[in-house]
Amino acid sequence: MSSHREAPEISKDPVADSTDVYAFVSPSKPDHVVLIANYVPLQAPDGGPNFYEFGDDVTYEIHISNSGKSTADISYQFRFTTEIRNPKTFLYNIGPISSIGDKNWNRPQFYSVTRVEGNKRRQLAGKLACPPVNVGPRSTPDYAKLSAQAVHKVGGIRVFAGQRADAFHVDLGSIFDLGALRPLNEAHLIPLAKMDGINSVQAFNVHSIAIEVPIKDLTRNGRRPKSVNSKNATIGVWTTAKRQKNRMYDDKQNRYRGTGPWEQVSRLGNPLVNEVLIPMAEKDRWNHTAPKNDSKYAKYVDKPELAALLPVLYPGAFPNLAKYGKPRADLNAILLTGIPKGVVPGFQNYTGPVASDMLRLNMAVPPSANPNDLGLVGGDAAGYPNGRRINDDVVTIELRAIAGLTLPLVDPSFKPDGAASAAADGTSNTNAAATSSFPHLGLPGGGYQTTPGTTKAS
C-alpha cells in the first residue's frame, strides 16, 4: 500500500504508522496549501468498544523543506492527550454525541499544534478537540456536523485531526500474490482468469491530520511564488511519527510510559517508496532515516527490483524494459530530486541535488479545473508527482513509471513496451468520496453501517 504496514517494525505499531501524505494547492483557496498526514491504517469502522485514536505517546509531524537541502526547515508538530470523563462505564459514549464537546462522549481526545522553524518553537494552539469516531446513527447521528466542528481556525491556518475515510485504492490481495495485476492475469507467469481489480482499502478508515496553510508561510522568502520556475516555488513535504526511546510498562498506572529523546519510527514522502522499492531488511532503518540521508537508498530507485521482476512475471510483455540496463534517471528525478526544468515543458519541481524521498509540490502551479487522476503523466501538472491530491491514482502512476512509461522523458532512445501503458491493478476509486472543502478526505464509514465481510463503504 502507499505506506500502510510497509515495514516489519511499524506494522506492529499502527498508532505510529504513517499511511499516506497529500500536498496540494487548495482548489477553493489557491493562495493556501493543504497538507494531510494519515496514520493508523485499516480501521474497521465497527472496531469498538475501544475505537481507534491517535497515540498520546507519539509525536506526529509534517515537515517542509524550502531550502533546497532536504532538511526540515519548517515542521508542524501534533501531540495528543486523551481524557476519560466517566471512569465507571465501559462505553465509548453514554448517549448520542451531538457536539464535539458533548459530555456523552466518554473518551475525548485533544491536541496541540506547534510550529518549529530552525531553533524557534511556537505553539499555535494548546487544546484543540478531535471529533469522535463515527460510531453509528444512535451515537453519532450527525457525523458531518461533528466533523465540521472539529475544523479549527488558528491564526491564518485551519487544522483538523480525527477519523476520516481512507482515500487510497489498491488491490493488495493481488499485488502481494506474486505481483499479480488481475486485468493482466492471463499474461502472468502463473496465469489465472482475467478480472477486475478489488479495492482492498475500501470501507476502511484512517486517522488524519490536515492543515491548510498560506503558501507564503511555507516559502523561503515569505512570499507566494508567481512563476513555476521560481526557486521558491517548490517545497518538499514528508511526515514522521516519533516515539520516545524507552517504553516501559508502568504497573502502577497500568499503561506504558515513555522516557528519553524522541526517535523517528515512521516516515513517508512519496507513496510506495518504502513499500516496494526498499528491501525488507532495510525498511525499518529507512523509517528511522531523515530524507537528507537517502543517498544510500538511491540504488534501489535507480535499479528497482520491481522493474526487473515485471519481465519475469509477465513473460514477453516487457522486452524493452528487460533490456534496459542503465540507471533509471526518470525514477530518480520523480522520487529523489524532483523534475528539473526542461524535462516536462512548462514544469519543474526540482529541489536540488540532494537525493531525498520527499513529496515535492510546485506551489505556483494552480489547481486544475479538470483534474486528471493520472496527474503529470496524464498531462495535469497539478497532480502527482507534483504534490499529491486526494484522488490521484498513485498506484497506476508509479506502476507505469516503473514499467518504463516515464523513461523517454530523460532517455528518448527508450521505447516503452505496450504493456507499460496498460499496467494497472484494475481498481477504481470506490472509497468514500472526497469533499470539496477542508479537510477534503471523505467522512469515515460508521461502525453500525458497516457490514463485515463486504467492502461496502458508507
Next chain:
Amino acid sequence: MTDTSRRKLIAVAGAGAAAGAVALTPGMAFARETRAREGSATESVVAYVEDHRSDTVTFLIGEREVVVRDRDLVARILNAAGSSSMKES
C-alpha cells in the same frame, strides 16, 4: 526507595546537568554518602548498559538522554542488576 535505586538516582543526578558524553573522575562522585545536589534529576530515570564489558551507561530522563562513561558506575549497576534481591516477574 531502596538503597540500590537511591544510589542509582544519585549517580544519575551527578551526571544530569551534562549534555552528551561525560567522563567522570573515578571514585569522585559516588561515595556511599553522596547526596543529591541542586539541579539533580527529580523524575524517573532509566539506566541502560548496552554492553556489560563497556564503561558506558545511558540515562534516559524526561525527553533527554545522557551518556556517562564510568567503568566503576557501570560495574555497580551490573552488580545491582545481578543481585538476588532484584524483583523478577
